Amino acid sequence: MHLHLPGFTMHYEIYGRDTPLLLIHAFPLNCQMWAPQIGDLAKEVKLIIPDMRGFGESDQPPETYRMEILADDCMALLDAVGAVQPVVIGGLSMGGYISLAFYRKYPHKVAGLILAATRASADTPEGKSNREAAAEKTKTLGVGALVSDMLPKMMSPMTYTSHPELVMHVESMMQSASVNGVVGALLGMKERPDSQDLLTQIDVPTLILHGTDDQLIPPQVAENMHEKIKGSKLSLVADAGHLLNIEQPQRFNQDVVEFLRSI
Numbered sequence: 549m550h551l552h553l554p555g556f557t558m559h560y561e562i563y564g565r566d567t568p569l570l571l572i573h574a575f576p577l578n579c580q581m582w583a584p585q586i587g588d589l590a591k592e593v594k595l596i597i598p599d600m601r602g603f604g605e606s607d608q609p610p611e612t613y614r615m616e617i618l619a620d621d622c623m624a625l626l627d628a629v630g631a632v633q634p635v636v637i638g639g640l641s642m643g644g645y646i647s648l649a650f651y652r653k654y655p656h657k658v659a660g661l662i663l664a665a666t667r668a669s670a671d672t673p674e675g676k677s678n679r680e681a682a683a684e685k686t687k688t689l690g691v692g693a694l695v696s697d698m699l700p701k702m703m704s705p706m707t708y709t710s711h712p713e714l715v716m717h718v719e720s721m722m723q724s725a726s727v728n729g730v731v732g733a734l735l736g737m738k739e740r741p742d743s744q745d746l747l748t749q750i751d752v753p754t755l756i757l758h759g760t761d762d763q764l765i766p767p768q769v770a771e772n773m774h775e776k777i778k779g780s781k782l783s784l785v786a787d788a789g790h791l792l793n794i795e796q797p798q799r800f801n802q803d804v805v806e807f808l809r810s811i
Contacts, residue, residue: 550605551628553621559605560598560625564590567659568635569808570622571597572643574665574791575733576694576725577718578604581640584797585804592808593636598625600646602729610728613736615649622646623654636808638662638755640793641764642733648743651750660811661750662804664757665790667769668776670742679738683731691730695722704761704789714794747776754780755807757800759788781807 551558561579563586573581579597589595599606600618626635636659639647644666651658671679686694699719700708708715754777758770767784774782783803788795 551625553624555611556601556607556609558598558601558607558621558625560596562629563595563597564592565594567593567808568626568629568631568633569593569595570626570635570637571595571662572618572622572637572639572646573597573600573603574639574641574643575737576603576691576698576730577721578724580604580721581718581791581794584794585801588801588805589808592805596625596629596631598622600642600733602732603725608726608728609732611732612739613729613732615645615736615740616653618646618736619650619653622650623657626657634659636660636662636811638664638804639666640664641666641790642737645737645740645743648746649740651752652743652746655752658752660752660807661754662757662807663754663773664800665759665762665765665770665792667765668743668747668773669769670740671738676738679734683734686727686730686734691723691725691727694730695719698722701763702790703795704759704787706761706787707789707795711795718791718794744776747773748778750777750780753807753811755803756780756782757785757792757803758783759785759790759792759795761787761789762792764790 582597602608644663785792793800
């Protein structure tokens, strides 16, 4: 399905019914990363999975994709599908940044949060420099250069040796990203504000999921978020890296289903 918004058209998919759950994909992937979740979660909720601007089948406007803009896109999507009640918002990595931006702007629309393989802190000066360099490299050499740099860090070492088919699947999704999407998201993530103070203000049920073998964001980051979000639940998933929903889908789905039923 497609939603026409100012400046671009968003592609999204809906599975299941009843209570909406919006899941926001990681960088530089698309909504297909949630394929391992559809079967289990669609039995529980109305699962809404969009391609954020620049990725998947959505348009790729040449601009900086600030997290607040992407949160507005999500709000417009919820309005378009008639989600009038508060919904559960979840995201992995960049999707987590967008989820936090959404909560900051639209707390009244959030019934719960799922924060997977993400962090609340802003980029360090080194991190900002690295994102700028990656954006320039992508402009010059194309998306393939980014994929070569990122792919070895996206999953658990065990996944690379035991499940090469998953590695190929993730690589294919990454390669499909547009240059505008990669550059726009990199610059948007670079500019995102620090959300650590926001954590102490979160007053909705929150599930934090993190792979124990995450090479991009250390598990300690998830533990720190858990300490700051009152009443949050933390699940550390063994033998999973940054893409824990793909690497350990059964455990990921079980944790999410239990969380959804609890609220």
